[in-house]
Amino acid sequence: GENVEQHPSTLSVQEGDSAVIKCTYSDSASNYFPWYKQELGKGPQLIIDIRSNVGEKKDQRIAVTLNKTAKHFSLHITETQPEDSAVYFCAAATWAYVAGGGNKLTFGTGTQLKVEL
């Protein structure tokens, strides 16, 4: 099955600096890579995702890059703000060609990001 590794487990940055979180995956058939942000005591919220036919995607201060050959993808947050402090999870999925659809996500172990004033 798929295995997703995520680094670092904790990351502290100064407000205004950039933060980078990296993930690697094992299954070359994986073709969908979402990133989730989870605040304490809440459910994860999707912040950005990328599909295997795209190498990079950007949404304001957040960007994700994908290297299919090396089987790794990264989350980049620029101009960090205190409200960016949370746990971030990467995930990978392979599309299941079955009626009804849906997909099975395999998650990384999370990165605790702390943005310090």
Add this chain to the structure above:
Amino acid sequence: DGGITQSPKYLFRKEGQNVTLSCEQNLNHDAMYWYRQDPGQGLRLIYYSQIVNDFQKGDIAEGYSVSREKKESFPLTVTSAQKNPTAFYLCASSTSGTSGSEYQETQYFGPGTRLLVL
């Protein structure tokens, strides 16, 4: 939390007791999922359902059971066979793509239920 509700927010289980966690969605999503989250670990898939009256085991299904009698509801029962049930349980849902399509559908999560053992 995108139209997905989970109840209760906190649940206490006694030894040998079965407890049921509720998950309801009003997003008209076909697929629903249950994950378990332990401290310092990622989310692990317990069960998932791609359509009403059908569900499949995930990676850690032992000690859990589910039903999918309605599109909107996907309750999870934590049975007495689950020896370490203390965790944060998350329900998610997604729309379904067309068979043969490569289009992936986003999973949206509920607010979670924290289960504690007395």
